[in-house]
Amino acid sequence: MRSLLRQIGFLAPTLFILLVITVHAQSSGCPGGTGCFQGPTGNVSIQGFLAEVLQALVKISLPIITVFIVYSGFLFVTAQGRAAQLETAKRNFFFVVLGALLILSAWVLAKIIGGTVTQLLS
Numbered sequence: 001m002r003s004l005l006r007q008i009g010f011l012a013p014t015l016f017i018l019l020v021i022t023v024h025a026q027s028s029g030c031p032g033g034t035g036c037f038q039g040p041t042g043n044v045s046i047q048g049f050l051a052e053v054l055q056a057l058v059k060i061s062l063p064i065i066t067v068f069i070v071y072s073g074f075l076f077v078t079a080q081g082r083a084a085q086l087e088t089a090k091r092n093f094f095f096v097v098l099g100a101l102l103i104l105s106a107w108v109l110a111k112i113i114g115g116t117v118t119q120l121l122s
Contacts, residue, residue: 051114054107061103068096 075089 054110058107065100072096
């Protein structure tokens, strides 16, 4: 429980900062009018910037997820039928798969929302 609270304590300020950056984006020189800014990646739309950030997160997290899946398999092999260690290995594997699904679904959801917003604005 404490680990979860620490993670939330780290993520909440980060998400707040991203929200503040998004809200206070400058619209000067934007071809689309309001809601645009010149980001560090050269994008002029908030949707494009957030899509690139999520894509970078996916590219960074996929090798990490792979390492943790291999580690989970290692835990299964070293358990050698002991119930307590098998339960730990199952729990580890479950959370690795859950984390991978959350990261990938966030990216897919951002792409869907971005595409919908783009279609509505054009």
